[in-house]
Amino acid sequence: MIRAVRTGVCAALLVVPGMVTACGSSVDSPAARTSASVSVDVSAEVTIAVRIAxxxxxxxxxxTEARQFQPIVIKVDSDAADELHVHSEPSQTFAVEPEAGQEFRFIVTVPGRVDVELHHAGKTVTTLLIRQ
Structure with missing residues (x-):
């Protein structure tokens, strides 16, 4: 029975994106589980494609889930001018032009929920769930 529990814990850990771990006795200690959950690759970008037409x-x-300090890229194809607002702390604003292939890059430094909205369209594109 203990072995089945350990296997279940290891399987759950293996599906976390950016985490590298292996089944074994080192994963079974609370200290190892804590340090393993912190070792997330925040260099991988989170990309969101947006179309305004x-x-x-x-x-x-x-x-959209992301980690604190993880690069976030919003790629926009638009037929109208707008403003993209990232309601982070501090807030960030990007001018959207009526053209294809625009990229807006930013990071969020404070964990929590962050809305990303198009001001003129009055639409929330995404709510970022920023984890530590």
Whole structure:
């Protein structure tokens, strides 16, 4: 029975993105589990593709998970000018032009929920769930 519990814990740890671990006795100690959960690769970018066309915004109201200090890239194809607001601390604003292939890069330094909105369209593109 103990072995089944250890295998279940190891399987759960293996599916966490950016985490490298192996099944074994070192994962079973509380100290090892704590240090393993902190070793996340924050260098990998989180990318969100946004399309603004004919007054419609895609996507809207999605949830996106990221880590504190992880680069976030929002790629925008738009047929209208707008402003992209990132309601982080401090807040960040990007001018959207009516053109394809725009990229806006930023990081969020404070964990929590961060809305990313298009000001003129009045749409929330995503809510970022920023973890430590």
């Amino acid at each position: 004919g007054g419609s915004v895609t996507p809207t109201n999605i949830r």
